[in-house]
Amino acid sequence: MIKQLFRPVILSFLFFSLISSQCKHTEENTKPVISFITPANHLEVNDGDTVKIKANFTCLENLSSLSLKINIEDSTSSFFTIEKTLSSTSYQLDTFYIAHSPDFVEHQLHTTVTNVKGETTTDERHVHVLK
Numbered sequence: 619m620i621k622q623l624f625r626p627v628i629l630s631f632l633f634f635s636l637i638s639s640q641c642k643h644t645e646e647n648t649k650p651v652i653s654f655i656t657p658a659n660h661l662e663v664n665d666g667d668t669v670k671i672k673a674n675f676t677c678l679e680n681l682s683s684l685s686l687k688i689n690i691e692d693s694t695s696s697f698f699t700i701e702k703t704l705s706s707t708s709y710q711l712d713t714f715y716i717a718h719s720p721d722f723v724e725h726q727l728h729t730t731v732t733n734v735k736g737e738t739t740t741d742e743r744h745v746h747v748l749k
Contacts, residue, residue: 650677650731650739657727662746663717669745671715671727676708679733684709687728690719704731719747 655672663669675681681704688698698715717725727743 648678648733648735649737650675650681650733652729652731652739652741654729654741654743657743657745659743660746661744662748664748665717665719667717667747668714669717669725671711671713673711673729674708675704675711675731677731677733678707679735679737680705680707681709681731682734683730683732684711685728685730686711688715689726689728691724691726717745717747719749721749723747 653674653676655674656670661669671686675684684700684702684704686698686700687696689696700711700713702709723746725745725747727741727745729741729743730738732738
C-alpha cells in the first residue's frame with residue numbers, strides 16, 4: 619500500500635528532474651552554430667572556377683551579425699566581404715565567388731557569427747586555387 623502511494627511521487631520527481639536538467643543544458647549552450655555545406659575545408663579548385671559558399675547559422679538566442687571575409691593566404695586585406703545584420707534564430711548564406719590566382723594560392727574564408735548576447739562563433743576554411 620505504501621509503495622503504491624509513493625510511486626506517483628517518485629515518478630513525478632524523476633520526470634521533473636529530467637525536464638529541469640534538459641532546460642539547464644540548453645540555457646548554457648546559447649553560442650551560435652556554424653554549419654558549412656560548401657566549400658569543404660581544403661577544397662582544391664582551378665583558376666577561374668566558381669566557389670559556392672553555402673552555410674547555415676543557428677542559435678537559441680537571436681543572431682545579431684554575420685561576417686564572411688576571404689583573404690589570400692595570410693593577408694589581412696580581404697578581396698571578398700559580406701557583412702550582415704541579423705535578427706532571427708537562423709540564417710542561410712548562399713553565395714559564390716570566382717577563384718582567381720596568378721599562381722598557386724590559398725584563399726582563407728573567415729566566418730564570424732554573433733548572437734544578441736554578444737557570444738561569438740568563428741570558422742576558418744581554406745580553398746586551394748591551382749594554376
